Amino acid sequence: MNTKVTIAGVEFKNPVMTASGTFGSGMEYSEFVDLNRLGAVVTKGVANVPWPGNPTPRVAEVYGGMLNAIGLQNPGIDVFCGRDLPFLRQYDTKVIVNVCGKTVGDYVDVAERLGEESSVAMLEINVSCPNVKEGAIAFGQKADALFRITSEVKKHARQPVIMKLSPNVTDITEMARAAEAAGADALSLINTITGMKIDIQRRTFALANKTGGLSGPAIKPVAVRMVYQTAQAVKIPIIGMGGIATAEDAIEFLLAGATAVSIGAMNFVNPYVTVEVVEGIESYLERWGIEDVRELIGAVR
Amino acid sequence: MKQKITATVLSQKEIAPDIFDMWIATKLAEQAVPGQFLCIYPKDRSTLLPRPISICEAAENKESLRIVYRVAGQGTKEFSGYQAGERISLLGTLGNGFPLEAGKGKKVFLMGGGIGVPPILQLAKALGQETRGCESRKRVVHGQETQEQGTLVQIIVGYRDGHLFLADDLSKYGDLYLATEDGSAGTKGNVMDAVAANGLEADVIFACGPMPMLRAIKQYALEKEIPAYLSLEEHMACGVGACLGCVVKTREIDHHSHVHNARICTDGPVFEAREVDI
Incomplete structure (x- = not known):
């Protein structure tokens, strides 16, 4: 049975990855799961300098999911390369680094710095975080802005580039086409959906940031739909994510057209979920006598 | 070591209005330090995130832990209905504890x-x-x-x-x-x-x-x-230091985050007062 998938020339031992921001740099969850079992670890967004993030409360639970407004707190690229990458190098898994910035120059700085790191397999460009005022989503909600940042990053990046798309747009296929036209090697979607919760006891917003990104099983049908639509619109591979809790969920995304999947909020609910999904996909292939996981990709049209 | 385990409720009673006292059979009692906490997962799948609850007491024989908690929302309301014999999922033991x-x-x-x-x-x-x-x-x-x-x-x-x-x-x-x-x-x-x-x-x-x-x-x-x-307490999601949801402002640059924020779940929940801006 083959579980390997290839994205932009990079081979992954299986299609299961972690979603950026939910898995740190793997250290915290390495106490629970064997990182060697994962297709890739996608790290928390990193900028050229440390970012303090938003005030608390930063997280709130909602029906079937959660809202977060962490605000991309990160220790900066130097600490990331000096501490987190050496940690990840101990494992036989691919490393995808999520990159964030306030300006095009910030993204380019980080991409260039990571170009020196041979242990980084791919870059994932975060143009879709809804929780920061500058950068991030400002580049991800207009096709021309997305085209521009994708082209700039591609000019300077040594590794293949994944553009992480926001669902907070009118037509995700328009954004996907813009990224593809600008040279993106792959797409990942969906980032969180902007939401809000009001605390009726305190009569104020549940999050200090007022709005936050909705994730968890509540968003899965939206994510599957967007992956399906995007798969019809572009030729580059898609990493699908949004509320994946089980192998069955992951297989839905593959059938909808994703080449790989990422698991996010459910790590908080079940720290073993990533490896359980890897094993569940293997059982599914076995049960249905499917020789190659790639047969599932985009099989439902 | 942090583990997610299934444990059995030994007893539960309401000891004050909305305050519940639950004993749980678990070997995590062997490693529990005063001031550490457990994350308990509700069974209702509409409430996904674990509830951080402090450890009240570890039995002398190190085979059970006691939690005393207030019913504050859906999750703790569910917990308060558990009877002896109920099987529950929990993550522990978490945090640094009191020095x-x-x-x-x-x-x-x-x-x-x-x-x-x-x-x-x-x-x-x-x-x-x-x-x-x-x-x-x-x-x-x-x-x-x-x-x-x-x-x-x-x-x-x-x-x-x-x-x-x-x-x-x-x-x-x-x-x-x-x-x-x-x-x-x-x-x-x-x-x-x-x-x-x-x-x-x-x-x-x-x-x-x-x-x-x-x-x-x-x-x-x-x-x-x-x-x-x-x-300290703060709204948490993961409980293990990955999500950066539960931070507190720190006086010095934190050794892990490299900004003025420490994670309450893993760097705390106990901090020396001068270290944190509260």
Whole structure:
């Protein structure tokens, strides 16, 4: 049975990855799961300098999911390369680094710095975080802005580039086409959906940031739909994510057209979920006598 | 080591309005440190995130843990319905716990307010053990003797009203002082009022409770120039330091985050008062 998938020339031992921001740099969850079992670890967004993030409360639970407004707190690229990458190098898994910035120059700085790191397999460009005022989503909600940042990053990046798309747009296929036209090697979607919760006891917003990104099983049908639509619109591979809790969920995304999947909020609910999904996909292939996981990709049209 | 396990509820009862007392059979009791917490997962899949709840007590035989919690929302409401025999999922033991060494041989305040009282019990047990039945330390306080190594455990707990949950348990491990907002028991007011009313003094403070109480304790500790170890809480998602949801502002740049934020779930929940901006 083959579980390997290839994205932009990079081979992954299986299609299961972690979603950026939910898995740190793997250290915290390495106490629970064997990182060697994962297709890739996608790290928390990193900028050229440390970012303090938003005030608390930063997280709130909602029906079937959660809202977060962490605000991309990160220790900066130097600490990331000096501490987190050496940690990840101990494992036989691919490393995808999520990159964030306030300006095009910030993204380019980080991409260039990571170009020196041979242990980084791919870059994932975060143009879709809804929780920061500058950068991030400002580049991800207009096709021309997305085209521009994708082209700039591609000019300077040594590794293949994944553009992480926001669902907070009118037509995700328009954004996907813009990224593809600008040279993106792959797409990942969906980032969180902007939401809000009001605390009726305190009569104020549940999050200090007022709005936050909705994730968890509540968003899965939206994510599957967007992956399906995007798969019809572009030729580059898609990493699908949004509320994946089980192998069955992951297989839905593959059938909808994703080449790989990422698991996010459910790590908080079940720290073993990533490896359980890897094993569940293997059982599914076995049960249905499917020789190659790639047969599932985009099989439902 | 942190583990997610399935454990069995041994008993549960309501010990004050909306305050529940649950014993859980788990070997995590062997590693539990006073001030650490568990994350308990609701079964209802609409409430996904684990609920962080402090450990109140570990059984002497190290085979069970006690939690005392307030029903605050859907998750804790579900927990309050569990009967003996219920199988539950939990993650533990989490957080750093109180630094016991800082209190040994000293005059200590163990201060708890409201639903911050429960973790004070295991702490009082740990610090009070060595001085149980030892009266000499008290004599030192009254200035009649000078040589003494025991720990003077002064437990000061504040409640809203006369529902003094855990007060009887606490009284076994130290000198207990009460404060109630309505004046129905002990000093009328808060824990700081009880300190003043009883003329108490300390070399070090350990505390858990609502933020206004912790701020007042920090202020007191700064004035007296004594250390105060405060157990903080914040909304959490992962409980293991990955999501960066539950941070507190720190005075210095944090060694892990490289910004002025520490993670309450893993770097805390206990911080020395001067380290954090609360």
